[in-house]
Amino acid sequence: xxxVLLFVxxxxxxxxxxGCFGTGGPSLEEVKTEEAADPExxxxxxxxxxxxxxxxxxxxxxxxxxxxxxxxxMCSVLGAKAGDRFNFKVDGAVVYVELxxxxxxxxxxxxxxxxxxxxxxxxxxxxGENANVSNAAYEATLSPDNKYLVSxxxxxxxxxxxxxxxxxxxxxVNFDKADR
Numbered sequence: 001x002x003x004v005l006l007f008v009x010x011x012x013x014x015x016x017x018x019g020c021f022g023t024g025g026p027s028l029e030e031v032k033t034e035e036a037a038d039p040e041x042x043x044x045x046x047x048x049x050x051x052x053x054x055x056x057x058x059x060x061x062x063x064x065x066x067x068x069x070x071x072x073x074m075c076s077v078l079g080a081k082a083g084d085r086f087n088f089k090v091d092g093a094v095v096y097v098e099l100x101x102x103x104x105x106x107x108x109x110x111x112x113x114x115x116x117x118x119x120x121x122x123x124x125x126x127x128g129e130n131a132n133v134s135n136a137a138y139e140a141t142l143s144p145d146n147k148y149l150v151s152x153x154x155x156x157x158x159x160x161x162x163x164x165x166x167x168x169x170x171x172x173v174n175f176d177k178a179d180r
Contacts, residue, residue: 028068028087028088028089028094029065029066029067029068029088029089030065030088030089030090030091030092031062031063031064031065031088031089031090032090032091033090033091033160033161033163033164035062036061036062036063036164036167037060037061037062039061039167039171039174042057042060042061044057044174044175044178045178047060047175050082050101051082051083051084051099051100051101051148053175054099054101054148054172054175055070055084055099057171057175058168058171058172061171063164063167063168063171064086064088064097065088068086068087068088069086070084070085070086071084071085071086071087072084073085073098073100075100076110077110077126077127078100078110078111078114078124078126078149079102079107079108079109079110079111079112079113079114080100080101080102080111080114080149081101081102081103082100082101083098083099083100083101084098084099085097085098085099086099090154090160090161090164091156091158091160091161092156093154093155093156093158093161094154094155095152095153095154095155095161096151096152096153096154097150097151097152097153097168098138098149098150098151099148099149099150099172100148100149100150101147101148102115102146102147102148102149104145104146104147114149115142115146115149118140118141118142118149119142122139122140122141123137123138123139123140124137124138124140124149125137125138126138138151138153139151139152139153141169141172141173143172143173143175143176143177144173144176144177145176145177147176148172148175148176150168150169150172152165152168152169
């Protein structure tokens with residue numbers, strides 16, 4: 001029953017978001033690849049070790065537009081303690097970023113499943129790989145300590161956007177590895 005309700009909620013959310021990005025939807029904030037800050041000049045130690053700190057760090061690097069508003073995600077289905085989604089453009093290409101934070105000392109079954117799936121295949125399924133419902137897979141990367149999960153989707157495979165995706169993911173990995 002829980003999975004059916006979550007599926008209905010997910011489906012209605014997809015319909016809602018699908019309508020937001022038509023011709024009459026809101027415009028997305030845009031960043032240019034050349035506007036990114038040098039990671040060596042942005043001190044990770046200035047940011048708290050949580051999802052909000054990570055997001056502020058990514059904004060300081062120029063990887064997320066300053067005016068982009070996070071959309072809070074229903075993260076409990078993935079076992080995460082917090083999650084946000086950002087929609088923006090990079091050099092004209094639409095980017096969807098989902099960031100999740102896990103309490104690594106208190107992982108529930110859903111969290112362990114998602115972490116296991118990402119480690120195995122580099123993707124996770126909202127309801128589990130073997131769920132008996134329509135179930136999309138999302139490409140994702142875990143930080144070294146499994147504290148953060150990032151899903152970065154871009155509708156362009158050009159070199160600049162591919163590099164930006166790699167840099168973004170590396171920033172998340174480095175944020176988790178940093179000594180504070």
